[in-house]
Amino acid sequence: EADIYQTPRYLVIGTGKKITLECSQTMGHDKMYWYQQDPGMELHLIHYSYGVNSTEKGDLSSESTVSRIRTEHFPLTLESARPSHTSQYLCASRQVGEQFFGPGTRLTVL
């Protein structure tokens, strides 16, 4: 079934650790997105991609980085996690029109 997958779903780590949040989609979409969202709050765009080898920063300044080596894969990396990074991270993809979201990764940095 075509969908967007994110792993891990929940992650608790210590300050200073390097982490990668995985996002894969089997929908064949060119455009992919990462949002940061505190529970029930607004969606902040932190990164997006037009397609393979394209990455752009979004509206919200973020200390994370992304890569897009394959169409279906759009991982997000935090080189040194801090408590201020505690949030939910949502991956999304779109071709034309409707945008689909992944289930999210809930990150807690102690």
Next chain:
Amino acid sequence: GENVEQHPSTLSVQEGDSAVIKCTYSDSASNYFPWYKQELGKRPQLIIDIRSNVGEKKDQRIAVTLNKTAKHFSLHITETQPEDSAVYFCAALNSGGGADGLTFGKGTHLIIQP
């Protein structure tokens, strides 16, 4: 760029009553306006959308209206039920624009009182 304002931030209605959420946008080139529902702990999911060549669209108890001249669009939910309780986000997109995608409103917490 596009700017989307959404009101109210919280809306409490009695079960069975109607709920209306309003959004305004700034970019006259925007031509696609979706509404997403996000239940607690879940991902946002599209519930209805409208394109700029249509003034109104209805799907069972939900409807969306669009006024291009005034640059505003609204979500209407009739005969509200407890399962309608969620956060609702409006969004706008210029489908002929770049890949930066949808511009979202800040969300409305809809609470259905039994």
